[in-house]
Amino acid sequence: MINGNLKASYAADERVLNNSYKQLFVYGMMAVLACFATFANDYMILIACKMGILLIAVVGVNILTGYTGLISLGHAAFVAIGAYGVTILDNVLMGVVPEGLMFFVIVPLAVAITAIIGIFVGLPSLRVKGLYLAVATLAANFIVIFLIEQDLFAPWTGGMVGVNTPSPNLLGWVLDTNREMFILIAIIAFASLLAAQNLIRTRVGRAFIAIRDRDYSAEILGISLLRYKLTSFALSAAFCGLAGAMFAYFYARILPEQFELDLSLELVAALIVGGMGRTMGPVFGVILIVMMPEVIKVVFAYFTGGDASAARYTAPLQEIAFGLLLVFFLLKEPLGINQITDRILRAANRWPFARG
């Protein structure tokens, strides 16, 4: 029996942070994030920005795969649409929209466009499930990248050679350093996480979970599969589009090859490792996926003394570690790091009683 987490009212039960450890953890993280830009060195800021961008996208994948149970291997396409959307809209609306307001106009527009495209990509989900849906979404990834690379669209997308991206201008504040970008990315990533957590507490979110757990039962209960599956695709794509917008703002230039299958797989891997269908799953997954190659690189460089010839073994080592990590979590802890931290938090919450 679960104990040590007494809720004496409905209000307490409905709270997002419904026990003191969650409160401590989340408020602690908020405090750390708020101060991070002041004490972190450039390297930490760089890694944190990458984590933030990936986190927003993984939150999106979590809505679709974790909450709704629909597998996608094509979400890098939505990140690409968000990134190119912001860049193209910035170029098109230059001079029409005041520079200080551009961010507030083009980011929502790019996100909306991504959501609409997400609906189209989600159409096969009405007919196919599981592996077949994964393959269908995979096709979307290839199609989007193919279109971006075409000479026909090159005046806007830059084709295979890519396109330079703008720096965000928030009411006259131009965020042209990584440290400034970190503030923006951290706020948006935190808001995305909060939005996703709240989403599953709404009627829509519960419909997603019902579809994940047994879709035909959900339909019998009156949940429209058409509506909610496509809503899930749209919301999921929208988060990825937002991640793409941040990606474009963070990097000075974007290339189509940055949004290929590797990125889609990375998003899914981060979710599996972190924990599907859990709010904090993407956070843990992203931390591990981004940090692991860095740690391997640092440890390897320490043992080889930074020898250039030995550096050739770093990339294969990173790939092997990535594969092993996935296999480990799939076999030993399919619910991801989130489940492990849950157990630790539960044990701490009940201490000195049995862990249960």
Next chain:
Amino acid sequence: MKLNRRSFLATSAAATAVMGTPMILRAQPSEYVLGASLPLTGPFATAGQLVAPAFQLAAKLFNDEGGVAGTPIRFVTEDSGYIPQNALANYQRALATEGTAMIAYFADSTGAMKLIAPELKGENARIMGSTSFASELADPSTHPYQYMSGPSYQSQFDILLENIAAQGGTSVAFIYSNTEFGRDPIEHGKATAERLGIEVVLEEATKPQGADIPTHVTKLAQSGAEHCILQGYVTGVWPQLIGGARQFGLPTRFYGTFWGMEKIIADRITQEAGPFLEGYEGVMPYRYFWDREDAPRYQKYAELSKEMFAGTPMENYMSTWAIQTMCGLEIAMKAIRDTAEAGQELTADNIAETLSGISDWDTGGFFGGPVTMENNSIKTGRVYAYDTETGLFNPRSDWLSV
């Protein structure tokens, strides 16, 4: 603690000292760092692994010569897998970890140079060389911090086409990999061919690896081209294309640009598949390593290589790819040292200005004579032809400038 005027001043002074110290340290680093991304894995791993030891050699050589005004240098090299975004990540990582001690960077592809170029602004700007000869980079107005250690691919095409025209050639085919590297000089090459009265009878894009050789050879046969320039390949595709054409009985003469001119690859092909590369020609910006009688710098490299790489292929031969890297590093070091000697701060702007002003520089034998940076590139090269019997690329022309 009671805060009075004295304790306030003392605390302020201590705080200023703590905050100010890193600034002073940054201004006078104990060593300067030159970062680099290399394709140690991926499609061009062969080249990357042959180039990697050049950084060890360069570190020893430059430090033995006194580094930069007495301050030693250190190289930080990382693998990119020939993926531009990895090179960008490496650059950002090096920038974040090394800060202002890092004064130059070397990227390993055209894609990486273009991806990193817009990042080079303000405090993040560093001078940057690379393995690329992409024409777009030879423009200081758009790429003020990036330079090329030789002629652009467009200039290399010009050298080859002028050579073909001089031989009375009337038709040419362009076969290139469908990459930025491959497509770079094609439009310009067509314009040059037209100007020289040479008809471009075929433009064929292939995969950079694993290309469908019979199909491309058939198209080449149908085009009836007398000459064929191959662009955008390093270790693969170009030898198979030439081999396929010879098996087909085509008399077409083949030409390559810098990356298709390595003796190690040509020797390996000859050893494994026979002497079908006989007469293969191409443009090469530098002297080959065996031609070091008039090249004191090459002699120095040879001396160090014997000592540092005994028992490895680098002991007696430095690949053209490593020579290109060494040339890039020599250019950067010259600009950095000249800037330091002039008493200027080693900022990207100062170094870039010195670099673009290099003129009549005796490189110690890389090129036929003293060279001048024009649009941050060195527009000289020479046509060489491969001899399958000796395994050497022999000069077919004098040093040409375009």
